[in-house]
Amino acid sequence: MPIAFEQVNYIYAPKTPFEYEALKRIDLAIELNKITAIIGPTGSGKSTLVQHLNALLLPSSGTIYVLDREIVANQKNKDLKSLRKKVGLVFQFPEYQLFEETIIKDVMFGPLNFKVTDEEARQKAMKALAMVGLDPSYYERSPLDISGGQKRRVAIAGILAIDPDVLVLDEPTAGLDPQGAKSMMELFVELNRTHHKTILIVTHDMDHVLNYCDNVVVMKKGEILTHQQVNDFFFKGEDVLDIEMALPQRLKFTEALRAKGFKLTDKIRNVQELALSIKKEISHE
Template sequence: MPIAFKQVSYEYSPGTPFAYGALNGVDVEITEGKVTAIIGATGSGKSTLIQHLNALLLPSKGEVEVLDRTIVAGVKPKQLKSLRQNVGLVFQFPEYQLFEETILKDIIFGPINFGVEPQEAELRSLHALNVVGLDESYAEKSPLDLSGGQKRRVAIAGILAIDPYVLVLDEPTAGLDPQGSKSMMNLFMTMNRKYGKTVLIVTHDMEHVLTYCDEVIVVDKGKVILKSDVRSFFKDESLLVELNICPPKVVDMRRQLQKAGMKLPDDIFDIESLAMAIAKEVNGHE
């Protein structure tokens, strides 16, 4: 079941002086079962792009294929609920969408809306609460009493409890401390590796792209200008310069050492193998 954009354009406020084309002919296919990073400058159209995935925005031109559905420009789709159940979208700063008196009630809100039986929904919600790293003692607390990072976990649990097939996240680590963002990214890895979900993450953090993602999509001025697997993306130095992207620290260090004359292989992507390679090179000289 593919997720594909075919010549998709989207215009905000069409026909007014405020009309603004956010997407201009996007053509891309998202690989299933992988973690895909969507990167691009602010205002390049990343958020607009992902909102097409569960039909919150409908294309002005072109068509979007999501799982078993095809959304064609100009045709009003019906039964969006089933689509939204299959594609879980977590907005930026999702902690602002909490509204119930207790955390459990808030998490259960999604599954109940999608018609899951109350008992099953409660089981799922408690499970989701565990998955995001909060124990059951939180279930009866008010979501408004939590810290910012915990609130975000609860909000994400609210989407996980729906048990979507595809998980889409808009800058899930924005504003979190390094420890918090690391465990957040690990959570999405678990969702992918253990539960087999297709994960899409909008991010600005190249370290995250390198460490956690399989593929990368670059959005620029409302177009997808590149789709590549993460490793060959970071290997291509001239491409990164052209796109004005600062490479992750490991890649950068390897490159500087190479420039200084050290012979290192190009496919080093983590600190351990870099250390090994340097050790090997240094020992070889002695």
């Protein structure tokens, strides 16, 4: 089974003065084994949406299908633990949730919750830490004594150690330096291509969407505006211009140059291709 939302509503604080409809009749199917970006203005429902994927939030109405599970509104949903083994969710600023004395213990905490032996948990933790680029010299250090970017990696390792099939990340690169953000995105691509994880990333970075993701879901005010392949979204159709979000740098340049009469190649995939296309224009004619 895929991942799908069917007519899902979510209401925060129902029947209180703070009542607020965060998701409105969402219909959405997420492709497995792909990297899907979820973008949209602050407060558009992105975090609310992804927190439904491991039943951290339950729908007020509608149904969610996640792999072999069905989550239905107003029903007792049993054995959520098995779902949470399959869908790992990394929150915004996960580094604030580190708590163990050592990094290795912190990463072992997840697997230990799923009844494995200490030794197995340790193996899983070591593997996960290696994936996020933290070598054994970090194992016995306190997770509180490392930099923000490293803490983020430890927190993500904590989820990877559970070895979920679906990895959901809520703004995983916010606040990371450019190279840290780049290697984080490359890690997700690697997890997707080599380990066949389905990955959902909530992000505000349009360059990341363009450079690393397969599909993109655009949300606004609790609704899905569009759901497309990344290439179609950026290079065909007008949706990308309609959604009032900043264009990736590469598109900003190509648009600005085209507006001034440059005839550039249609699909420019990187900075080298853009330079070549500009050279063609300037050298010929």
